Amino acid sequence: MDRIAGDGTLTAQVMAVIRQRVANRSLTAGAKLPSIRALAASLRVSTSTVVEAYERLVGEGLIQSRPGSGFYVASQTAPLALSEIGPKLDREIDPFWVSRQSLDAGDGDLKPGCGWLPPAWFPEDGLRRALRSLSRADSAALSDYGTPLGLAPLRQLIGRRLAEKGVEAPPDQILLTDSGTQSIDLLCRFLVEPGDVVLVDDPCYFNFQALLKAHRVVIVSVPYTPNGPDIEAFAQVCAERRPRLYITNSAIHNPTGATLSPVIAHRVLKLAEQFALTIIEDDIFADFEALPAPRLAAFDGLERVIQIGSFSKTLSASARCGFIATRPDWIEGLIDLKIATTFGGGRLNAELTLAVLRDGGYRKHLEALRLRLSRARLEVGAKLRTLGLVPWIEPQAGMFLWCRLPEGIDAADVARAALGHGIVLAPGNAFSVAQSAGNYLRFNVSQCQDERVFTVLEAAIGMAARPDKARSASPS
Amino acid sequence: MDRIAGDGTLTAQVMAVIRQRVANRSLTAGAKLPSIRALAASLRVSTSTVVEAYERLVGEGLIQSRPGSGFYVASQTAPLALSEIGPKLDREIDPFWVSRQSLDAGDGDLKPGCGWLPPAWFPEDGLRRALRSLSRADSAALSDYGTPLGLAPLRQLIGRRLAEKGVEAPPDQILLTDSGTQSIDLLCRFLVEPGDVVLVDDPCYFNFQALLKAHRVVIVSVPYTPNGPDIEAFAQVCAERRPRLYITNSAIHNPTGATLSPVIAHRVLKLAEQFALTIIEDDIFADFEALPAPRLAAFDGLERVIQIGSFSKTLSASARCGFIATRPDWIEGLIDLKIATTFGGGRLNAELTLAVLRDGGYRKHLEALRLRLSRARLEVGAKLRTLGLVPWIEPQAGMFLWCRLPEGIDAADVARAALGHGIVLAPGNAFSVAQSAGNYLRFNVSQCQDERVFTVLEAAIGMAARPDKARSASPS
Structure with a gap:
């Protein structure tokens, strides 16, 4: 336990114990501290030492005294520090x-x-043409919020592009977002609870980890092979850890550049079905491909696979625009979450993206x-x-x-x-x-x-x- | 409790009881269902009725059987439905x-x-000029990600605009976001835990409620008067409910249009200090004011008040751009959260906003x-x-x-x-x-x-x- 030892005064050591418990979140904002008597007993110091330590911590603002009730961790001291x-x-x-x-x-x-x-390396001329064209657009395009689903002609165009990869998604199953990252973030809000187990590849895009930590889930990983995840390890993790969600890139894997094979894709989907696993397929590198590789979403028909994408890698990372393609019964809940957390989507970026995609130059x-x-x-x-x-x-x-x-x-x-x-x-x-x-x-x-x-x-x-x-x- | 009654077969009624518990989240994803014997006893039906109900729910995919362990709510069935x-x-x-x-x-x-x-009613000509000017900008402005804090000249300009309202915020205490809503969302991620108490005005902007529900906090409210929150009620809620956070508009209150008085502002800040309350001051309507009303952030010096704003109300709701002005020691943690959940900010919208703000026409x-x-x-x-x-x-x-x-x-x-x-x-x-x-x-x-x-x-x-x-x- 927290037996105190080492140098420093006893009071300073008791203070350090409490600071440590707050830092490692075993005591969170608003939590009641141990009683003076209990802490003195467990640390084997006198109650007057604990009294002095608590009083100094009150002076520092780390804890607060509530007369008649005890000491509590001050509420301002424990912001979520991902690091x-x-x-x-x-x-x-x-x-x-x-x-x-x-x-x-x-x-x-x-x-x-x-x-x-x-x-x-971005389509600079196309972006400049699109900006000039937008400067002549109707005033709503320049100043109004986007609709909850996002710009309809862009959703139609994304649907046609998905169809080229074998993913069937009508426009009302496509929700525009402000980025691929925001797509995953919305889906995590929708699908996982703090403490759920989420599966990623080893290695995987580093920001999956950062994002998942913000959702306070338990991250587990399976080794990635040149053809997709190591399927034996995948099956074992599914059976033992019951992950709620698997997040992966399947077209061009980040960071390895590997491509999912059809046989691994099929096995992953069978395991997903067996263990009620939902999959987010991040297809952000789709436009780099000359020939489309297998997509989990294409085999699965958007039943338990959600495909997300964006235009940040090939069109513009400055005018950000992403999307989610998913099953119809999840759209309404995702819209509510999108409105609650970002209100209207970025219409101007969607208009600009549409203009560049329609331009033959792209x-x-x-x-x-x-x-x-x-x-x-x-x-x-x-x-x-x-x-x-x-x-x-x-x-x-x-x-x-x-x-x-x-x-x-x-x-x-x-x-x-x-x-x-x-x-x-x-x-x-x-x-x-x-x-x-x-x-x-x-x-x-x-x-x-x-x-x-x-x-x-x-x-x-x-x-x-x-x-x-x-x-x-x-x-x- | 869940005593079954009414028409339908007994099996259907048992199924309805379980569906209801999942829908109202008294049983969440992954939760273990009551044992067959226990449920049969509590609902006063036979164990074979419960067995049949559970088997049908397994067939529907709502629950899963784990041989030797019991029945569990399937993990895909409980997405966060704010509604x-x-x-x-x-x-x-x-x-x-x-x-x-x-x-x-x-x-x-x-x-x-x-x-x-x-x-x-938006500055249409200024937006069109800004788009034409952007079409001639350097290629990084068109295609590169924003920096973690966001476009430096825009942060400087926002700092000068804040100073006009008495809020001192150097550019490195200003973080650009994609909207006012996203600003509050990031701050909630940073500051509150599920189950924390958050205080709002009654009435308040409806989306505060929607956003706070997404963070799973407990929302409490105090009546709003023509001069600010009812300070007696405010003090009472602080003492009894210990809210972690208070979210309000102070310049022009939404929906009432009321203006905070200096004396109420001062009392709110004293209570905030007494009860270690952090305040998010949503100043999104600032540019509508002819004469600046008192700002909590101005009195407080960004110690425990965070000011957020955006340009969606007066410049463009299509090119979305918001900001957070806060104490220096919170900036790094907020940047990590911003990157984790949206990666780079929307640079193009920031460039466009800057161009319009610099235009004398605004x-x-x-x-x-x-x-x-x-x-x-x-x-x-x-x-x-x-x-x-x-x-x-x-x-x-x-x-x-x-x-x-x-x-x-x-x-x-x-x-x-x-x-x-x-x-x-x-x-x-x-x-x-x-x-x-x-x-x-x-x-x-x-x-x-x-x-x-x-x-x-x-x-x-x-x-x-x-x-x-x-x-x-x-x-x-």
């Missing part, structure tokens, strides 16, 4: 490491670890982009190999290469050393619930067009091989 | 009534009950808008009085008139009758946690420019005075 939930992963490398570094990067920084394309842009990414995967893969980094697979499409570092090199050390030189890398364990990817890095080939990426990487790997130097190179 | 949480308010008039009707209204419908301006637009609203409040108020509707106060600014109906007339009946004629009204109890506003309607004077509003209203009041006819006129 404090669960164990600290791999020192500073937590699920926010990549996103915070990438989103905060300065203009001169390079971001081979980030998860999106450079501005010049399909041509995608064809050129796929070719450009294919070349970049080859070129960057070759350069990484010369530095001893080995891609786990050769992805069929997309921007990611998931690469193993030479034996004994810690990706976190490499990432910290590179950050000191203005290079944001994506260390493997940021993607791994099981912390099994400590010698992997994810590379975004579109963000590796500057030779400095490779010179700094080479130096950082060299430093990481001598851990004493890697530490001193860290900017912290 | 089912808590008592059904005043038949169909729940906190979603106004928002769903208003957002779903057809082009020919009139919306005197909605909470926003008609498109023609201040002129606001001056003209305030004058137009003042005239409309007078004209619409006079017309409503001729129909027997009496404004509770004469608001100093804004678009709302909170009006009492003639004695004995139920606002819900009037609203249903008017809806049958394509007029969306805002019945008082949609705004009232305590259900104390059954004979009030909120009018948006900017949406009352068509005479049809008043002719339908007069007829609807006439029908509501004869409840048998009001029912048959309802479109349901």
